[in-house]
Amino acid sequence: MTTALPPLDSPFPERAPAPGRAAAEAARPAATLRPRWERPAYAALLLATAVLLLWNLGSSGYANSFYSAAVQAGSESWKAFFFGSSDAGNSITVDKPPAALWPMMLSVRMFGLGSWQILVPQALMGVATTAVLYAAVRRQFGPAAALLSGAAFALTPVAALMFRFNNPDALLTLLLTVTVYCVLRALDGARTGWLVGAGVAIGLGFLTKTLQAFVILPPLALLYAVCAPTRLRRRLGQLLLAGAAMVVSGGWWVAVVELWPASSRPYIGGSQHNSFLELTFGYNGLGRLNGNETGSVGGGRTRGAAGALGAYGLPGAGRACAAGAGGRPGWAGCSPRTWEARSPGCCRRRWCCWWRGWW
Numbered sequence: 001m002t003t004a005l006p007p008l009d010s011p012f013p014e015r016a017p018a019p020g021r022a023a024a025e026a027a028r029p030a031a032t033l034r035p036r037w038e039r040p041a042y043a044a045l046l047l048a049t050a051v052l053l054l055w056n057l058g059s060s061g062y063a064n065s066f067y068s069a070a071v072q073a074g075s076e077s078w079k080a081f082f083f084g085s086s087d088a089g090n091s092i093t094v095d096k097p098p099a100a101l102w103p104m105m106l107s108v109r110m111f112g113l114g115s116w117q118i119l120v121p122q123a124l125m126g127v128a129t130t131a132v133l134y135a136a137v138r139r140q141f142g143p144a145a146a147l148l149s150g151a152a153f154a155l156t157p158v159a160a161l162m163f164r165f166n167n168p169d170a171l172l173t174l175l176l177t178v179t180v181y182c183v184l185r186a187l188d189g190a191r192t193g194w195l196v197g198a199g200v201a202i203g204l205g206f207l208t209k210t211l212q213a214f215v216i217l218p219p220l221a222l223l224y225a226v227c228a229p230t231r232l233r234r235r236l237g238q239l240l241l242a243g244a245a246m247v248v249s250g251g252w253w254v255a256v257v258e259l260w261p262a263s264s265r266p267y268i269g270g271s272q273h274n275s276f277l278e279l280t281f282g283y284n285g286l287g288r289l290n291g292n293e294t295g296s297v298g299g300g301r302t303r304g305a306a307g308a309l310g311a312y313g314l315p316g317a318g319r320a321c322a323a324g325a326g327g328r329p330g331w332a333g334c335s336p337r338t339w340e341a342r343s344p345g346c347c348r349r350r351w352c353c354w355w356r357g358w359w
Contacts, residue, residue: 035143038143041143042134045130045134045151048151048154049127049130049150052155053126053127053160054120057115057119057120057164058119060164062115062166063115063119063167064165066086066094067094067100067101067104067166069087070085070093070094070098070101071101071104071105071108072088072108072113073086073087073090074101074108075108075109077090079265080266081101083266084101085266090266091267093266093268093269095269095279095283096209096210097207097253098207099204099208100167100171100172100208103121104117104118104122104166107120107121119164119166122164122165122166122170125163125171125173126159126163129153129163130150130154131150132174132178132181133146133150136180136181137150139188140184168208168209169209171208172208172212175204175208176201176202178198178201179198179201179202179205179216179220180198180220182194182195182197182198183195183198183220186198186228187224187227187228189229190238192238195238196241198242199244199245199246200246200249202214202250203245203246203247203248203249203250204249204250206246206250207250210280211285224239254277257276258275258276270282271283
């Protein structure tokens with residue numbers, strides 16, 4: 001008497017199929033069966049990826065100090081945490097939504113400020129991306145192809161650079177990989193829940209790097225609308241549900257920011273009129289296509305300080321650590337390239353400016 005092996009709804013399922021499904025499961029392709037070597041090979045892949053991304057991670061220092069300053073601010077102030085402020089005084093935000101900063105801020109809150117505390121969450125996202133990619137490929141092509149795909153991804157130089165740095169691309173890559181996996185699962189039986197999960201992942205991707213998360217949205221939506229194994233009316237309804245999930249998961253933060261009184265929240269960095277929607281469709285939207293990025297970077301509000309944005313196209317690039325009213329950091333007009341010429345006082349406190357990331 002032979003017993004059919006269980007299907008792989010996840011890389012390593014433990015539940016046996018129901019007796020009535022034995023014949024159907026026996027007819028499944030060999031790619032769904034689990035050979036003995038798969039589990040240790042899969043564990044070795046994830047371990048090797050972790051070692052590759054974590055080895056000598058501290059050599060990157062504080063990586064992108066622009067985002068590291070926001071991480072430090074979020075570890076000191078929950079308001080800065082929510083808005084993604086560049087400083088704990090909540091003067092101005094970074095020029096992206098804060099989702100990519102939140103894991104790093106939580107890490108620094110729990111373990112203290114340091115290079116590893118900032119960068120380890122990024123490296124772990126790389127391991128998670130490898131695992132999701134493995135699961136996606138394995139369902140269609142078997143464990144050997146999945147291992148090869150995971151290894152190729154982990155060894156790609158740009159992936160190693162991305163997951164060892166603190167730019168938003170690490171979380172964005174993970175979320176987009178999860179999106180593709182959810183769509184593939186939804187196509188297997190026209191499952192509404194998986195398609196809604198894909199919409200949630202895309203929405204979170206928007207809170208990571210705005211419109212860049214939507215690059216894969218049209219082809220995935222078209223793929224499901226054409227290929228899902230159900231009637232067209234149901235396919236369109238499922239896509240509408242997924243779109244609603246995307247709007248909710250990506251729009252709740254935008255709604256809070258737009259409805260919050262501008263006088264009691266930080267200025268939206270990268271916008272000229274203190275609007276996140278302007279940032280989305282201007283500096284982070286059309287500005288990326290027509291090259292008019294620097295023209296959209298603004299910061300008309302100084303909140304009692306005597307200066308404006310720096311000349312390098314980054315919000316807060318010209319800020320220094322000179323004390324403002326009430327002991328809060330002020331604006332000393334100190335350029336990162338001209339410490340001595342602009343402000344000798346700032347030059348003497350260069351370590352403070354670097355530590356805060358206010359370059």
